[in-house]
Amino acid sequence: MTDIQRLSTSDADFATRLAGLLAWESVADERVQQVVAEIIRAVRARGDAALIDYTVRLDRWTPATPSDLELPRVRLKQAWSAIPAEQRAALEAAAERVRAYAEHQRLESWSYRDPDGTLLGQQVTPLDRVGLYVPGGKAAYPSSVLMNAIPAKVAGVSELIMVVPTPDGELNELVLAAAHVAGVDCAFAIGGAQAVAALAYGTETVPAVDKIVGPGNIYVAAAKRAVFGQVGIDMVAGPSEILVICDGDTPPDWIAMDLFSQAEHDEDAQSILVSWDAGFLDRVATSIDTLLPTLERAPIIEAALRARGALILVRDLDEAIAVANQIAPEHLELSVADPESIVGRIRHAGAIFMGRYTAEALGDYCAGPNHVLPTARTARFSSPLGVYDFQKRSSLIMASFAGAARLAQTTALLARGEGLTAHARSAEYRGGFGA
Template structure:
C-alpha cells in the first residue's frame, strides 16, 4: 500500500482561501469527446430503438440477447428476487423502505384554493408525475439503498409507474438490488446501462416507455446523457463525487471519525473527506487512527487514493470558526460531532444533510434513518435540496374570475398589455369589461 499523504491546512495561514478552493475544485463537465460519444448513442437509440439497446447490451455489458424480453423483468420477477434473499436482507430492506416512506410522507404537498377580496378564485393544484425512471449503477457495489432512496419518494408522491434501468454485466443482476426495487414499488426493470439507458427512458423505444423524469446516480457517461436529455425529460441533478465534512471538538473517539471519513472515501478516488477541529492534537489523533485502520479496509486502495488526492484536515482557532467554512464548502454530508449540535443549526445555511451529535454517523442516513441520501454535491447545496417527494409532484396554478372580477381586473390588464404593445392581450380582457 502506498504512503498516506493527506493535506493539512491552518485556516489562519496566508493563502488558505486559495488552497481551500484548489482542494474543493472538481471539474464536473465532460470533455468534447465524451459529449460526442453520448450524443451518438442517444441518436442511435432514438433512431433504432430496441435494436440499438440490444447492440449496446452486447458491446458494453457482454450480454448478447435475441430479444428485449431478455432485458425486461416484470413485477413478478422482481418479487421473486426479493423472496430469494435471506430473511435478514428481506427484513433490512423492508425496514429501510418503511422508514424512508414514513419520512417522505411528511413532504407531500396538498392542493389549495382561496377567494380573494375581488372575487377571484386562486389556488394551486398538486399532481404527481405519470411515469418516472430511476437509474441504478451496476458496478462492484450492489446499490440497493440507491433504489429505495430514488424510488420511494416517487411512490409516496403518487407516481403511477416507476421504471428502473440497471445494467447486467455478463447477464448478471443482483437479487439484492431487485429486492430493493420490490419493496420500493418499482413497476418494471430493464437491464440497461449507460447513456443508452438514459436515452431509452427519455425518448422511449418499442419496449421501453418514455418517462417524465429520470433520477439516480451514474458514471460520467450517464451524467452526460442526463445533461443532454434534460428538457425532453426532467432530471434530479448532475451529481459529483460523494463528500463528507466532519466538525469535531476533539471529544469523539478518533477511530469513529476515521471510519466516518472512510465511509465516503471508499466510494471513489474522487470522493472527498474533510475534518475540521480546533485541536492540532486531535487532528493528529485521527490521522493516527486512519493509518492504523486503513490496512483493515477492503477498499483500502480507493480510500487511500481519495484521502491523498482530496482529503483535507483543517485547523481553526475556535470551533465556531467552522461555521463560515461549512457555508463556504456547502457539503453534501455534514457531521456535527460536538456537544449541543442543535445550537449550530441556525447558522448553517448550506448543507445537503446534517448529522447531529457523536453517535449519528453519516452511514445511518445512507441506509435507514429516513431522509433521502440523494444529496447535492460539489457546493450545489447552496441552491439544490435533497431528493424528495416534491421532485415528483407538479404544481398547476388555478385562476377563476367572476364576471365582476373579470371586469375590474380587465381594466388593469388593458393598461398593462397596451403598455407592452400586446393589443390582443388587451382586447381579450377588454371584451369582459362590463361598463
C-alpha cells in the same frame, strides 16, 4: 503514513489551497460528451436494436430478443423471495422509515377566494411516469432504489421504470428485491448512456418517461444533462462528499471511519475534517493509518484521501462554521457537544448529521431522510431529493364577474404599455369594457 492534505486557515495560501481542493468539473469532457451524443443518436434512430448492440459491447452479454432486457414485476418478486430473511427484514425496516419521512413531504393542493369571489390556488399532481437509474458498476446500491423509488410512489407516480446495468449478464438479487419492496413497476437490464436515452425518448420496448432520477457514472451524468428538456432530471451529481466539524471530544477512530465511509465510494470522493484542536487532527491522522489497512476498499479510500481529502485546522467553532458554509458539503456532521445550538447557523449543506452518535452512514440507509443530495457545492442553491421532486404544481385562476372587471383595468393598462393590444382587449371583453 496515509498522504492526506493538512490545511490551516491561518496560512496565507489557505483560500487558494481550499479552492483547489474543492475544484470539481461535473461536466464531462468533450470526448465523453461526443460518445454520449453518439449513443443518444443511435438509440433514437434504432431503438431496441441499439440497446442490444450496446449491451453486447459494454455489458458483455447477448440478449436474444429485446424482451430479454425486461425484468417484469414477477422477476422482482422472485428476487424478494430468494434473498435471506434478514436481508428482507432490513430492506423492509429501511423502506418503512424512508416512507414515513417522505409522507411528511407531500405537497397538497390549496385555494382561496378574493372578496369578489375570484378563486386563486394551486393544484398538485404527480408525474405520470418516472425512470430510475440504479448504478451497477463498482458496487450495487439497493439503498439507492429505496431512496429514489419510495418518494416517487408516495407522491403518487403511477408508473416507475427502473434501469440497471448487468455486467456479464449478472443480476443483483438484492437490488431487484429492493425494487420489489419499493414498488417499482417494471425494470430493464440496461445501463449507461443508452439506458438514459431509452428512458428519455422511448424505444419499442422501453417506454418514454417524464423524469429521470438516480446516480450513475460520468457517462450517465453527461447523458442526463444532454436529455434535460426532453425530460426532467433530478440533478447532475458529482462524487460523494463528507465534511465533519468536531470539537475534539469524539473518539478519533469514529471520525476516521466516517471519513472512510464516503471515500470508499470512489477515488474522486471527498472527505474533510475541520477542527480547532490540532492534537485531535493528529489523533485522527493516526487512526486513519491504523484503520485503513483493515478495509476491503482500502486502495480506493487511500486514493480519494490523497487526491481530495483534508484535515483543516481552524481558529474556533465560528470559523469552522464559516468554512463549512463555504464548502457547502453534501453531508455535514456536527460532532460537537451541543449541535442543536449551532445548526441554525449552517446555511449550505445537503444533509446535517447532529451529535456524536449520528454517523453519516445512518442517513445512507435507514434514518429516513433521502440520501440523494446536492454535491459539488450545489447545496448553495438546491435540496435533497424528495416527494416534491415527483409532483407538479398548476396555478388555478377562476375570475368572478366582478373580479374580471376589476382585473381587466390593470391588465389593459399594463398590456397596452407593452404594446400587446390583443391582451388588453381580451381582458376588456370579460370585464365589460370591450365592444
